[in-house]
Amino acid sequence: NAGVTQTPKFQVLKTGQSMTLQCAQDMNHNSMYWYRQDPGMGLRLIYYSASEGTTDKGEVPNGYNVSRLNKREFSLRLESAAPSQTSVYFCASNLDRDSPLHFGNGTRLTVT
Amino acid sequence: QKEVEQNSGPLSVPEGAIASLNCTYSDRGSQSFFWYRQYSGKSPELIMFIYSNGDKEDGRFTAQLNKASQYVSLLIRDSQPSDSATYLCAVNNAGNMLTFGGGTRLMVKP
Numbered sequence: 506n507a508g509v510t511q512t513p514k515f516q517v518l519k520t521g522q523s524m525t526l527q528c529a530q531d532m533n534h535n536s537m538y539w540y541r542q543d544p545g546m547g548l549r550l551i552y553y554s555a556s557e558g559t560t561d562k563g564e565v566p567n568g569y570n571v572s573r574l575n576k577r578e579f580s581l582r583l584e585s586a587a588p589s590q591t592s593v594y595f596c597a598s599n600l601d602r603d604s605p606l607h608f609g610n611g612t613r614l615t616v617t
Numbered sequence: 618q619k620e621v622e623q624n625s626g627p628l629s630v631p632e633g634a635i636a637s638l639n640c641t642y643s644d645r646g647s648q649s650f651f652w653y654r655q656y657s658g659k660s661p662e663l664i665m666f667i668y669s670n671g672d673k674e675d676g677r678f679t680a681q682l683n684k685a686s687q688y689v690s691l692l693i694r695d696s697q698p699s700d701s702a703t704y705l706c707a708v709n710n711a712g713n714m715l716t717f718g719g720g721t722r723l724m725v726k727p
Contacts, residue, residue: 538715545625547719548661548705563714595660602709603649603668608660 507531511596511609518586518616526581526612528596536599537579538563538606539571541592548595554579555602586616620644621708623718631726636693638721640706643687649709650682650689654702655720661705665691696725 509530518524530537538553550563554573568590570582579598583590593613597606622641630636638652649668653661665680667673667689673680679692689708693700706718 540717545719548707548717550714550716553714564716602715605651605663605666606653606661606707606715608662611660 509596509598509607509609511594511612513612514610516612516614518583518614520587520616522586523582523584524586524614525583526594526596526614527578528580528609529578530596530598530607531577532598532600532607533576534598534600534607535576536601537573538597538599539569539579539581540595540597541565541590542595542611543592551581551594586614588616590614591616620710620716621706621718623704623706623721625719626722627724628721629724629726630696632696632698634696634725636696636700636723636725638691638693638704638706638723639688640690640708640718641688642706642708642716644708644710645684645687647684647708647710649715650680651707651709651715652678652680652689652691653705653707653717655705656702664704693723696723698725698727701725 539551540548552571557576596609651666652664655661667680677694681690703720705720
């Protein structure tokens, strides 16, 4: 039982490059989330998908897009990376809004 | 004002002592409250969750919720060096978003 799987684990981009972070869960969870974590800022919600076919903005959505490909997969895309997007990104999922989150192992992204 | 506030610490306690971690939140409509532990370089892992006022115990951990005062706390009894980590408080607000506090760094000294 893999839980929540994120790829890649590490990535270095140059300013202006694009990339997609992949996330998949095998727990049959309805809701999926993308967070970023910066020193002293805690975890901040970028986008979430309460159910298959829906996505909503979180606290810090600017510069990102998401796709809920199916119930299992939720991807995060950076169209034109900026140094301010250097961070650790976590994907998470839960059964519903009141259930605990299960996190992936994170992606450490550096934009130079 | 942040929606979920935690003292960043570090909170230093001797091995075997009780560690008390506190969290306040601003949304009175919040219904679900979670404590996560995060080791350096790792992802957060769930420690406790609580939905009702009062105390909830699980092993060495006790979560306390007071909705009237809008705070939630985590007590760790018989603290061990392996408990040294950052503890994140998370609150599910009425907008269906789980908001995290900045975390409290706990150091348990042998």
